[in-house]
Amino acid sequence: GQQVMQIPQYQHVQEGEDFTTYCNSSTTLSNIQWYKQRPGGHPVFLIQLVKSGEVKKQKRLTFQFGEAKKNSSLHITATQTTDVGTYFCAVSGSARQLTFGSGTQLTVLP
Amino acid sequence: DAGVIQSPRHEVTEMGQEVTLRCKPISGHNSLFWYRQTMMRGLELLIYFNNNVPIDDSGMPEDRFSAKMPNASFSTLKIQPSEPRDSAVYFCASSWTRTGHNEKLFFGSGTQLSVL
Numbered sequence: 593g594q595q596v597m598q599i600p601q602y603q604h605v606q607e608g609e610d611f612t613t614y615c616n617s618s619t620t621l622s623n624i625q626w627y628k629q630r631p632g633g634h635p636v637f638l639i640q641l642v643k644s645g646e647v648k649k650q651k652r653l654t655f656q657f658g659e660a661k662k663n664s665s666l667h668i669t670a671t672q673t674t675d676v677g678t679y680f681c682a683v684s685g686s687a688r689q690l691t692f693g694s695g696t697q698l699t700v701l702p
Numbered sequence: 703d704a705g706v707i708q709s710p711r712h713e714v715t716e717m718g719q720e721v722t723l724r725c726k727p728i729s730g731h732n733s734l735f736w737y738r739q740t741m742m743r744g745l746e747l748l749i750y751f752n753n754n755v756p757i758d759d760s761g762m763p764e765d766r767f768s769a770k771m772p773n774a775s776f777s778t779l780k781i782q783p784s785e786p787r788d789s790a791v792y793f794c795a796s797s798w799t800r801t802g803h804n805e806k807l808f809f810g811s812g813t814q815l816s817v818l
Contacts, residue, residue, distance in 0.1 A: 623804055635745070635791060637806035679744065684804045689758045690735065692745040 597682050611668040612686050613696035614680035624664045626655060630677040646696060650669030671700045708794050708810035716818050720782040723813045726775055727796030736769055737781050737793040752799060784817045
């Protein structure tokens with residue numbers, strides 16, 4: 593299936609600091625999705641990016657899709673304790689199956 | 703809508719026993735996915751059904767694992783015989799997939815499986 597590398601694996605920030613996680617692929621992606629999983633919970637869909645260079649915002653979250661459609665990022669401005677969790681990117685294979693990145697586990701220190 | 707429903711929430715069994723995990727997707731969704739999550743391997747896709755037909759089962763670890771989707775509202779994942787290395791959280795997810803489009807996945811709460 594489609595492979596995607598996600599970095600960093602872990603990130604600890606002080607509340608109020610910014611946070612960014614990145615996903616990189618060696619091949620061109622048709623689209624990319626982002627999910628958040630709270631500790632002990634299940635992944636919850638955040639957004640899907642489809643167009644080259646696309647930027648979408650959800651309150652303090654900014655999602656970007658690279659011009660070459662080979663990378664994507666999720667940036668959180670001024671983190672809050674409610675942002676704690678693991679953030680995953682997910683990419684689709686030829687049969688529309690979704691493969692998830694390894695995730696970035698975010699810890700926000702109060 | 704009740705969302706994707708998985709049962710049981712927790713399963714503790716002994717090595718060698720048969721384990722059956724169950725999933726009821728969201729009504730109207732035509733795609734169903736089984737994922738396994740562990741610390742070491744992350745979220746792995748085991749099998750993907752579209753319109754009740756298995757499309758990609760390349761992630762199924764070995765012959766001990768089998769999955770069925772007898773109708774649009776029910777799927778099972780069976781492990782026989784179970785082994786300690788099968789211990790993980792198993793998620794079922796469903797979506798509405800159109801030709802050429804990926805739609806968002808809705809995940810169930812998962813089954814925490816412990817094989818002793």
